[in-house]
Amino acid sequence: MKRQLLGILLSMAIFACTPASVTKTGTAPELVPDIAGVTVPRNIAPLNFGVTGAERVKVEITGGESRIRVSGSFADIPVRQWHRLLSQADELEFRVCARKDGKWFGYEPFRIKVCDDEMDPYVLYRRIDPGYELYARMGIYLRELGSFKEKVVFDNSEVSPGCMNCHSVARCNAESFQLHLRGNKGGTYLRGGGLPDRVVDMKNSRTLGTVYPYWHPSGNYIAYSTNDIRQSFHNVPEKVLEVYDLASDIVIYDVRKDEITVLPQLADSTMLETFPAFSADGNTLYYCCADRADNFADVRYSLMAVDFNPADCTLCGEPRVIWQAPGKSVSFPRPSYDGRWLMFTVSDFGNFSIWHPEADLWMMDLRDGSARPLEELNSADTESYHSWSSNSKWIVFSSRRIDGRFTRPYIAHIGEDGHFDKPFMLPFRSPDDEALMLQSYNIPEFCSGPVSIEKDLIYNTERKPITVR
Amino acid sequence: MTRRIFHIANAALAIAFWLFYGLKCDGTMHGIEGDSLFLFTGQFACEMLGRDGGLSNWLGAFLTQFYYYPLLGSALMGLLLALLAEGVARFCKSDLTLPLALLPSMACAILLLDPKWTPALPVALCLCVWMAYAVSRIKVLWIKVVCAFAAALFAWFKIIDCQFYTYAVAPVKTYYIVFAATSLICAVSAVIPQKKMKWIPSIATVLLAAVFVMAAPRKVDKLQEEIADYSYMVRMRDWDGILVRAKGGRLSSPLSANAVNLALAMKGRLGEDMFNYYQNGIRSLINFEERKISSEILYLLGFVNEARHLAFEDMAGNPSRDRGVYHLTRLINFNAVDSLRLPIAQRYLNTLHKTLFYRHFEPEQLVCPQMEPSDDFFFNFGDFCQMLGFLYNQRPQNERVRDYFAASLLLEKRTSVFSSFFGESDYCPKSWKEALQITKSLNGEGTAPELQEYVDKYNACHGSAGGMGRFSRTYWYYFNFR
Numbered sequence: 036m037k038r039q040l041l042g043i044l045l046s047m048a049i050f051a052c053t054p055a056s057v058t059k060t061g062t063a064p065e066l067v068p069d070i071a072g073v074t075v076p077r078n079i080a081p082l083n084f085g086v087t088g089a090e091r092v093k094v095e096i097t098g099g100e101s102r103i104r105v106s107g108s109f110a111d112i113p114v115r116q117w118h119r120l121l122s123q124a125d126e127l128e129f130r131v132c133a134r135k136d137g138k139w140f141g142y143e144p145f146r147i148k149v150c151d152d153e154m155d156p157y158v159l160y161r162r163i164d165p166g167y168e169l170y171a172r173m174g175i176y177l178r179e180l181g182s183f184k185e186k187v188v189f190d191n192s193e194v195s196p197g198c199m200n201c202h203s204v205a206r207c208n209a210e211s212f213q214l215h216l217r218g219n220k221g222g223t224y225l226r227g228g229g230l231p232d233r234v235v236d237m238k239n240s241r242t243l244g245t246v247y248p249y250w251h252p253s254g255n256y257i258a259y260s261t262n263d264i265r266q267s268f269h270n271v272p273e274k275v276l277e278v279y280d281l282a283s284d285i286v287i288y289d290v291r292k293d294e295i296t297v298l299p300q301l302a303d304s305t306m307l308e309t310f311p312a313f314s315a316d317g318n319t320l321y322y323c324c325a326d327r328a329d330n331f332a333d334v335r336y337s338l339m340a341v342d343f344n345p346a347d348c349t350l351c352g353e354p355r356v357i358w359q360a361p362g363k364s365v366s367f368p369r370p371s372y373d374g375r376w377l378m379f380t381v382s383d384f385g386n387f388s389i390w391h392p393e394a395d396l397w398m399m400d401l402r403d404g405s406a407r408p409l410e411e412l413n414s415a416d417t418e419s420y421h422s423w424s425s426n427s428k429w430i431v432f433s434s435r436r437i438d439g440r441f442t443r444p445y446i447a448h449i450g451e452d453g454h455f456d457k458p459f460m461l462p463f464r465s466p467d468d469e470a471l472m473l474q475s476y477n478i479p480e481f482c483s484g485p486v487s488i489e490k491d492l493i494y495n496t497e498r499k500p501i502t503v504r
Numbered sequence: 505m506t507r508r509i510f511h512i513a514n515a516a517l518a519i520a521f522w523l524f525y526g527l528k529c530d531g532t533m534h535g536i537e538g539d540s541l542f543l544f545t546g547q548f549a550c551e552m553l554g555r556d557g558g559l560s561n562w563l564g565a566f567l568t569q570f571y572y573y574p575l576l577g578s579a580l581m582g583l584l585l586a587l588l589a590e591g592v593a594r595f596c597k598s599d600l601t602l603p604l605a606l607l608p609s610m611a612c613a614i615l616l617l618d619p620k621w622t623p624a625l626p627v628a629l630c631l632c633v634w635m636a637y638a639v640s641r642i643k644v645l646w647i648k649v650v651c652a653f654a655a656a657l658f659a660w661f662k663i664i665d666c667q668f669y670t671y672a673v674a675p676v677k678t679y680y681i682v683f684a685a686t687s688l689i690c691a692v693s694a695v696i697p698q699k700k701m702k703w704i705p706s707i708a709t710v711l712l713a714a715v716f717v718m719a720a721p722r723k724v725d726k727l728q729e730e731i732a733d734y735s736y737m738v739r740m741r742d743w744d745g746i747l748v749r750a751k752g753g754r755l756s757s758p759l760s761a762n763a764v765n766l767a768l769a770m771k772g773r774l775g776e777d778m779f780n781y782y783q784n785g786i787r788s789l790i791n792f793e794e795r796k797i798s799s800e801i802l803y804l805l806g807f808v809n810e811a812r813h814l815a816f817e818d819m820a821g822n823p824s825r826d827r828g829v830y831h832l833t834r835l836i837n838f839n840a841v842d843s844l845r846l847p848i849a850q851r852y853l854n855t856l857h858k859t860l861f862y863r864h865f866e867p868e869q870l871v872c873p874q875m876e877p878s879d880d881f882f883f884n885f886g887d888f889c890q891m892l893g894f895l896y897n898q899r900p901q902n903e904r905v906r907d908y909f910a911a912s913l914l915l916e917k918r919t920s921v922f923s924s925f926f927g928e929s930d931y932c933p934k935s936w937k938e939a940l941q942i943t944k945s946l947n948g949e950g951t952a953p954e955l956q957e958y959v960d961k962y963n964a965c966h967g968s969a970g971g972m973g974r975f976s977r978t979y980w981y982y983f984n985f986r
Contacts, residue, residue, distance in 0.1 A: 164816075164820055166816045166817070167813050167817055168817060170820055171819065171821070171826070171827075172825050172826075267883075268810060268882060268883045269880050270807065270809050270877040270880055270881055271809070271876070271877055271879070271880040272809065272842040272844055272873065272876060277882075437847065438848050438851055439844065439847060440848045440851075467545070467547075468547055470851065471855050471858065473827065
């Protein structure tokens with residue numbers, strides 16, 4: 036009892052923001068990161084934040100009958116209390132005081148919405164320095180969204196050091212997982228198809244190397260693009276580098292048979308086909324397609340669809356254009372798992388949108404084929420890779436909005452009408468942790484369970500060859 | 505008596521290492537310091553300590569930051585070596601084995617003179633030796649056994665398996681031999697019974713120390729030290745220092761020539777003085793394989809995008825796979841040129857401000873956006889001369905790129921192209937004048953008296969480079985003999 040009383044007195048002393056000591060600004064605080072007005076799920080980690088230029092902040096968070104008070108150089112919200120608050124309230128109100136140059140300022144309160152739609156508990160991503168050709172440390176990491184815990188799934192130092200990329204899970208289910216590894220322990224790590232985990236060698240004489248994957252909803256197939264990728268370096272300040280394909284096709288990989296099927300409709304040598312994605316029912320294959328051009332800046336990809344027969348891994352009918360716009364190029368089509376929406380990235384040309392500041396997210400309503408730019412998510416800088424949660428209520432997408440270079444994952448909730456609420460950045464323990472993170476977060480994908488890989492398979496087993504049909 | 509001589513020898517070795525490393529290897533020390541980073545943040549400590557050998561790596565990085573002041577850094581390393589020898593000596597019951605206690609620290613000192621070896625090696629050895637000594641002092645047997653197991657496990661995961669070498673293929677055998685030899689010395693010293701001896705150990709100690717002092721300096725790679733020196737002076741923008749060091753014109757490597765030519769260009773004397781120094785083709789201007797100096801050259805010329813590219817690749821290709829302060833300072837300077845990239849510079853600056861010696865670092869203002877290309881083109885590493893030509897055409901007011909472009913044409917002996925660009929120029933330094941005289945002579949427009957004098961001398965020497973005397977510092981000489 037005595038201890039509780041002491042606690043109350045102490046917190047009262049700490050939060051003695053009396054009108055005499057605090058200057059009211061009448062404005063909203065400048066938050067780092069900006070969390071005002073966002074919508075969060077009940078299972079998200081605390082949205083810790085700082086106030087620009089503040090030496091110290093005092094924050095009171097109210098939700099329903101409960102409240103949390105924190106103070107420090109940033110708002111470091113206790114995880115347990117935060118989750119208790121989220122479980123009770125549909126809206127949280129934040130009251131912020133900040134000390135700048137020795138003076139305390141009080142700001143207008145802001146709110147965030149708490150949504151009942153569940154979000155998968157993990158996000159899987161690659162962390163890599165946002166560079167050009169070489170790479171230093173990189174790895175695939177699994178982030179627990181309810182806390183700040185991050186687990187290393189695989190680090191490239193373990194393969195002395197090799198590149199790894201294009202991890203992919205089937206519909207957020209880690210039971211079907213693939214990861215490309217380059218270097219002396221190269222191969223594609225595969226889990227799924229009812230077979231034990233294995234590392235296969237996708238190299239073959241009939242196709243280029245497999246690059247961008249997408250799992251069939253059955254978990255039996257992976258559609259891969261095969262790309263001959265090049266990059267060149269610009270010299271004017273507003274551009275950095277250009278990554279483009281000299282050739283690309285799409286093939287289907289049968290996970291149960293370790294067999295690649297080359298589909299003539301998607302292996303046209305006069306066209307560039309890339310970024311395959313299966314529809315929610317698995318009967319349609321979406322992809323991007325462009326005519327080859329001598330100048331990379333003239334290559335513009337259209338959004339295509341073709342019917343797919345999962346029974347015998349064949350295509351039915353002719354591919355059809357489902358979206359194209361003059362002077363625009365499409366990449367990363369990603370249908371929602373409920374079959375309602377199709378999100379894609381639009382840039383001015385090419386397909387490597389992460390280096391295009393103008394790249395934005397668009398979304399198509401698959402019921403009527405209408406598409407619109409997602410103004411509520413887009414920023415002045417790059418928005419690129421995106422993926423859906425397993426219930427299709429949340430998306431996680433890559434954005435370079437902070438500084439134009441370091442990609443961060445943002446999460447947003449979609450309403451029934453197809454409009455997104457304001458997105459929030461993947462929570463960091465502190466604004467400093469984010470500011471000192473000199474790596475980009477690549478290919479964020481929701482995951483319903485933990486991911487682990489059997490490293491012994493990578494080190495000590497022979498690469499399983501594949502057949503091509 | 506013997507113990508006292510051991511302590512004196514140990515201290516003398518530490519002082520010798522301090523002075524030699526700090527004074528003679530300062531360029532190398534600056535290079536090591538530039539390639540490493542120590543942040544005063546919990547996140548950095550957690551990340552470092554979480555890795556295999558993390559404690560040694562973290563302490564090694566902590567010590568390396570003091571290489572910023574070579575004499576301070578080498579003093580700390582000298583102390584560490586002395587501490588190691590002292591630790592091993594604690595095991596010596598007999599005076600006879602006392603000289604052996606110096607061997608591990610001597611081995612570490614010799615290895616440290618090769619910049620690829622990191623301070624993590626002596627740190628790891630020192631930690632292990634002192635941990636073993638601490639365990640040996642425990643009196644209760646079961647506590648001793650438990651502590652020995654715990655210490656062994658801790659040592660294996662967090663101390664021994666450290667990053668002792670900054671190169672892809674590490675000499676693991678050497679590392680383990682040093683470790684095994686140290687533990688053997690400790691074990692043998694602990695076993696041999698106590699015995700007081702006066703002269704033999706003392707003489708052995710003194711002899712050992714003397715041999716070390718004589719032999720160790722031979723391990724220093726002078727060429728590497730020269731390159732490291734130039735690289736550091738480029739980093740510190742010490743253009744006068746570079747020219748003083750290069751006085752006499754002898755340069756041992758193309759990288760030294762890169763630094764000297766850059767210094768000349770920064771002082772506006774490239775056209776005037778470049779042939780006072782050894783030149784050999786366009787590699788004298790830039791070597792893209794060495795990303796540190798070449799990124800600085802590209803940046804100072806105005807190829808800021810490409811400089812960022814190389815600086816970034818240099819960081820990503822750092823053998824230790826970690827960032828270094830010099831990588832960050834370059835990325836800050838190179839990104840701070842364009843307002844578009846200021847937030848990126850700020851992010852690197854955030855990190856640098858968590859260090860000890862760079863917490864007040866601010867970007868420099870040596871390049872302005874008006875020096876950068878105005879129209880886009882893809883950079884071609886294979887034809888630097890052409891890239892310079894593109895930039896010069898777009899930014900004729902950029903004097904550095906003008907001088908470099910002219911120098912590249914001269915070094916490639918493309919005198920007719922040179923004349924077409926610079927034949928009518930009001931600015932005409934010595935080497936340009938000499939090149940234009942060659943073109944005129946070759947075009948049959950008459951031979952200048954100075955050139956005629958050179959030709960006469962050339963004929964008199966029968967085309968031999970050795971007898972050209974004062975002409976050896978002319979473009980004509982370069983044209984004929986390189």
